Amino acid sequence: MAYLGIDFGTSGARAIAIEPQGSVLAECRCAYASNNASAQDWEHTLWALLDQIPQTIRQRLQAIAIDGTSATVLLCDRNNAPITEPLLYNDSRGGAPTVAPVDSPAHSATSSLAKALWWHTHLPDHRLHQAHYLVHQADWLSSLLHGKPGISDYNNALKLGYDPQALAYPQWLAALDIAPWLPAVIAPGTEIAPIQPAIAQKFAIPNQCIIKTGTTDSIAAFLASGASATGEAVTSLGSTLVLKLLSSVPINDAKSGIYSHRLGNQWLVGGASNTGGAVLSYFFSSDELHSLSQRIDPAQPSHLDYYPLLTPGERFPINDAELSPRMTPRPENSVEFLHGLLESMAHIEAMGYQKLMDLGSGAVHRLYTAGGGAQNQVWQTIRHNILGIPMGAALHTEAAYGTARLAAGLVGSNPQ
Numbered sequence: 065m066a067y068l069g070i071d072f073g074t075s076g077a078r079a080i081a082i083e084p085q086g087s088v089l090a091e092c093r094c095a096y097a098s099n100n101a102s103a104q105d106w107e108h109t110l111w112a113l114l115d116q117i118p119q120t121i122r123q124r125l126q127a128i129a130i131d132g133t134s135a136t137v138l139l140c141d142r143n144n145a146p147i148t149e150p151l152l153y154n155d156s157r158g159g160a161p162t163v164a165p166v167d168s169p170a171h172s173a174t175s176s177l178a179k180a181l182w183w184h185t186h187l188p189d190h191r192l193h194q195a196h197y198l199v200h201q202a203d204w205l206s207s208l209l210h211g212k213p214g215i216s217d218y219n220n221a222l223k224l225g226y227d228p229q230a231l232a233y234p235q236w237l238a239a240l241d242i243a244p245w246l247p248a249v250i251a252p253g254t255e256i257a258p259i260q261p262a263i264a265q266k267f268a269i270p271n272q273c274i275i276k277t278g279t280t281d282s283i284a285a286f287l288a289s290g291a292s293a294t295g296e297a298v299t300s301l302g303s304t305l306v307l308k309l310l311s312s313v314p315i316n317d318a319k320s321g322i323y324s325h326r327l328g329n330q331w332l333v334g335g336a337s338n339t340g341g342a343v344l345s346y347f348f349s350s351d352e353l354h355s356l357s358q359r360i361d362p363a364q365p366s367h368l369d370y371y372p373l374l375t376p377g378e379r380f381p382i383n384d385a386e387l388s389p390r391m392t393p394r395p396e397n398s399v400e401f402l403h404g405l406l407e408s409m410a411h412i413e414a415m416g417y418q419k420l421m422d423l424g425s426g427a428v429h430r431l432y433t434a435g436g437g438a439q440n441q442v443w444q445t446i447r448h449n450i451l452g453i454p455m456g457a458a459l460h461t462e463a464a465y466g467t468a469r470l471a472a473g474l475v476g477s478n479p480q
């Protein structure tokens with residue numbers, strides 16, 4: 065038997081197949097065809113990833129789950145066909161929805177609800193009349209496999225306004241004009257339906273392979289790490305910087321961009337910053353990141369104080385859609401500049417965890433790292449020196465591994 069996890073991140077997608085106990089059978093990745101997100105590009109990427117998994121493993125698949133970037137949404141017609149281009153997780157065109165309570169994760173300019181309400185007020189009537197399903201990136205891609213549109217999980221639905229404590233949509237949301245668009249919400253890792261026969265046949269996947277609900281990419285990264293005890297945290301060093309700390313109590317603080325995801329009967333408290341790898345990739349290639357990092361002395365301070373952003377706007381630990389980037393003075397020496405960027409991102413990470421602890425999350429006992437930046441040991445040392453938190457060795461640093469564990473029932477709301 066084998067289980068497949070598929071991660072749709074910012075810069076590309078990854079798939080990892082595992083044995084029932086979690087050992088890796090196959091890994092593959094596929095960059096998006098363009099930097100401008102499109103549902104068609106995502107669909108092509110899904111088929112390309114399935115094609116890259118060896119047939120001998122595809123023939124053993126018992127379950128598949130997909131994670132995606134959080135609050136990346138699509139509006140589809142009754143045939144589940146997108147009627148608009150997707151709006152990505154960091155798109156703030158809609159502004160914070162005042163209809164959402166201030167302490168709701170939906171009360172953010174980048175929330176799924178903000179995007180839904182923007183569509184509702186900006187789409188031409190003929191388009192609006194076609195609108196039927198509001199779904200997230202992971203929801204829509206999963207529905208291509210199982211054929212039942214309009215189903216989400218309570219991690220992806222959080223920024224829509226779904227209440228993960230009551231496990232229901234709040235009345236203020238159910239009363240909105242967009243309420244008919246809202247997806248049905250179930251727990252991550254829940255069986256939805258078998259894979260569609262035509263897709264099973266095309267990829268030689270068993271007809272009884274079950275498609276399960278997924279989660280968001282940063283929660284998948286948490287699940288990949290092996291962290292499971294209260295006080296354990298995972299920082300995702302992907303295109304963005306995302307913090308997740310396992311807490312026995314939920315914590316929500318809109319002005320800091322802090323919100324809580326349900327994980328079974330515990331809470332993943334944290335937030336997502338717009339700083340991170342996308343800023344590094346703007347200035348340096350992957351090879352340069354590797355080679356220049358080796359020339360940094362992590363024991364020495366950079367003496368540079370940046371807030372690295374590519375465009376104005378930050379979500380966490382400062383929730384300010386107008387926050388300006390700060391990356392000057394820029395040294396002539398690239399090693400010094402990279403040192404300043406890595407160190408400044410570590411200070412933002414430290415600010416994030418401090419805000420969580422100040423709000424009652426409890427101390428961070430162990431920190432795991434996920435994402436493309438996890439390979440950078442110099443950055444790990446810089447981060448350890450600034451954070452002062454014991455660093456753990458993650459089971460796997462790819463979110464797709466966490467989603468494969470979800471598909472296998474090794475983690476999630478009802479672990480086997």
Ligand SMILES: Nc1ncnc2c1ncn2[C@@H]1O[C@H](COP(=O)(O)OP(=O)(O)O)[C@@H](O)[C@H]1O
Binds near residue numbers: 340350354436438
């Ligand atoms: N050696 C490195 N040091 C620091 N960051 C790196 C390194 N190699 C890659 N990255 C960063 O990893 C990011 C991609 O990580 P990934 O987890 O794939 O992101 P996402 O899924 O968010 O697109 C890139 O934005 C890149 O800047």
Ligand SMILES: O=C(CO)[C@H](O)[C@H](O)COP(=O)(O)O
Binds near residue numbers: 134219282304306335
């Ligand atoms: O920034 C992102 C892009 O990778 C994350 O998808 C997202 O913002 C993290 O949100 P969540 O905490 O809901 O997983």
